[in-house]
Amino acid sequence: MYNSQEIVSISNRNIPSLITLPAELVYSILDNLDMLTILISFCNVCKRLKNITNTYHRYKTFTILNLTHHRINEQEFECLVNTLQNNKTLIEIHLRCNKIDNQKTKSLTDVLKTNTILTTLVLSNNTISTDGAQYLANLLNNNKTLKELDLGWNQITSEGIRYIADALNNNHTLTILNLQINNLGNQGTQYLTNALENNRTLMTLILSNNCIDYEGAQYLANMLCKNKTLTTLILSDNRIGSQGVKYLANALYNNKTLTKLHLRLNRINSDGAKYLADALHNNNTLTELHLGWNDIGNQGVQYLSNALYNNHTLHILHLQYNKIDCIGAQYIADALQKNTTLRELYLACNKIKNQGAQYLLNILKNNQTLTTINIQSNKIDFHEIQYLIDILEKQRIQF
Template identity: 45%
Template sequence: MSVSFVTLPVELVYRILDYQSDITIIFSMRNVCQRFNAIVESYDRYQTITTLHLRWYEIRGIGTQHLANVLRNNTTLTTLNLGLNKIGDVGTQHLADVLRTNTTLTALNLFYNQIGDVGAQHLADVLRTNTILTTLNLDRNAIGAAGAQHIADGLQNNTTLATLNLKRNQIGDIGAQHLADALRTNTALTTLSLGWNGIGNSGAQHLADVLRTNTTLTTLNLGLNVIGNAGAQYLADVLRTNTTLTTLNLENNHIEAVDGQHLADALRNNTTLTILNLNDNWISDKLLNEIGELIDRDTRVTKL
C-alpha cells in the first residue's frame, strides 16, 4: 500500500516538522494542499514563531511574494528581518500589500535591499493606515530625496512608528527638509537615524527648526554627514531650549572649534541631553578638554 505525504497521520507530520527549521516550515511546508496547511497551522512551534531572521538569503521579489502570502494568515510573527535579500521595489510592494491588513508585525528590517523611491512610496502608503508597526529599518537602500518625501508624507498622520532608520539613503538636504516637515505634525517618532546621507547645513537648519516645537523626538543620528560649522550652530541654538532630545550624534561632520564651542555653550542651558557624539570632527584637544570639564560639572551629559 502506497502512502502519500499529504495523507500521513497528523502526529507523524508533527514529528517531521520537529526536525525542520522555522524557515523551512514557513517557506517549504506551506501551500502544499489545504490539509497540510491546516496541519502546519495547528503545529505548536508554528503557532509560537514570533521572530524570523532571513538575513542574506537573497529571496528577491519572488521569495518575498511567497513570504507575504504566508503573512496574510499569520497571527504570531512580530519581528521580521529581511536584510540583504535584494527584494527591490517589487518585493517591497508585496510586503506593503500584506502590511495593510497584518495585525501583529511590529518590527521590520529591510536593510540593504535595493529599495528605491518606488518601494518607499509603497511603504509610505502603509504608514498612513498601519497602527501596528513601531520599528522600520531602511538602512543602506537608495530611496533618495523623492523616497524621503514619500516616507515623510506617510509619517504626517502615523501614530505608532517610533523608530525609523534611513541611514545611507542619499536623501540630502531636500530629503531632510521633507522629514523635518513631517515632524511638525507627527507625535509618535522618538528615534530618527539619518547618518551618511549627504546632509549639509541647510538640512541641519530644517531639522533644528522643527526641534524647537517637536516634543517627542528623543534620539537624532546625523553622523557622517556634512553639516559643518553652520549646521552645528543651528543645532546648538535649538539645544538651548529643546527639552526632549536626549541623544545627538554629530560624529564626522566637519565641525570646527568655533562651533564646538557653540555646542559647549548650549550644554550649559540644556537639561535633557545625555549623549553627545562629536567624534572625528575638527575640534582641538583644548576645546574637547573644555567640553569634558563641562561634562564633569554637569552629570546630565553622560557621553561625549
C-alpha cells in the same frame, strides 16, 4: 574450565551498558557533557536515554540554542531535527552562518510546524532562496508561537518574498521580521506592504540593503498610512533618495504608531531633510530618526533644527557623515536651547571643528535632557576647549 569464547561472553555480561545504567548515574554522565552534545547526540541514542534526558535538570532549563558560526555538519543537523520533533524547552534557535540551504530549511520547518514552544528562529547568513522561503511561509501558516524570524543575508528575491507576504495575511503571532541584505527590490517590497496593510501583529520590519528606491518607498508610505501596529522600520543602505523620503514623510503626518525610522545611507540631501522636518512639526510618535551617511549638509540641519523647536517626542537623532560644519552645529545648538526632549545626538564624522563643538558644549550647561552627544572625528582640538569639558559631565560627551 571455560574456553576463551565463554570467558569473553561472561565478561561482556558484567560490563554495564549506558542504556541500562540507573538514572542517577546517567545524570552524573550528563553533568560532564556540554548541552550541544546532549541535545544533538545523547537524545538520539534510544528512547530510554531520551526519557532520562528529558528529566535532567540542565536539559529542562535549556531554552536557547546558539549555533552561530558553528558550521553544523549533515549528521549533526539531522540529529538536531530529530531532537526538535519532541523538544519542549527550546524557545530560541540561532543558526546564523551554517550553510543552511533550501532542503535543510524544509527539514527544519517540517518539524517546527507543530512546535508550540519556539518563539525565535534565526537563519541569517545562509543560502536560503525561493524554495526555502516557501517552506518558511508554510511554517508561518501553521506555527502559532513564533514571534521573531531572522532571514537576513540570504538569497531571497521578490519571488520568494511573495510566499512570506502571503503568509503574513494569515499569521497572527510574528512581531519581528528581518529581511536585510537580500534582493527584494521594489516588487518584493510591494508584496510585503500589501500584506502589512492588514496585518495586526508585526511590529518591527528590517529591510536594509535590498535595492529599494523611491518606488519601493512609496509602497511603504502607502502601507504606513493604513497599518496600525508597525513601530520600527529599518531601511538603511537602500536607494530611497529625497523623492522616496517625501513619500515617507507624508505618511508620518497621519501615522500614529511608528516610533523608529532608520534611513542611513540612502542618498538623501537637504530636500529630503526638509520633507522630514516638515513632518516632525506635526508628528507626535516618532522617537528615533537615523539619517547618518547621507548628504543633508548645513541646509538640511537647519530644517531639522527648526523642527526641534516644536517637536516634543523625538529622543534620538543620528546625523553622522553628513557634511555638517560649525554653521550646522550652531543651528542644532540654538534649537537645543529650547528643546527639552532630545536625549541622544550623534554628529560623528562631520566637520564641526572647535567652533561647532563650543556651540554644542555650551548648551549642555542648561540643557539637562541631552544625555549623550557624540562628536567624534570632527577635527576638534579638545585641548583648546578643555575648559568647557571640565565643567560638564564628561559621561555625556563622546569624542
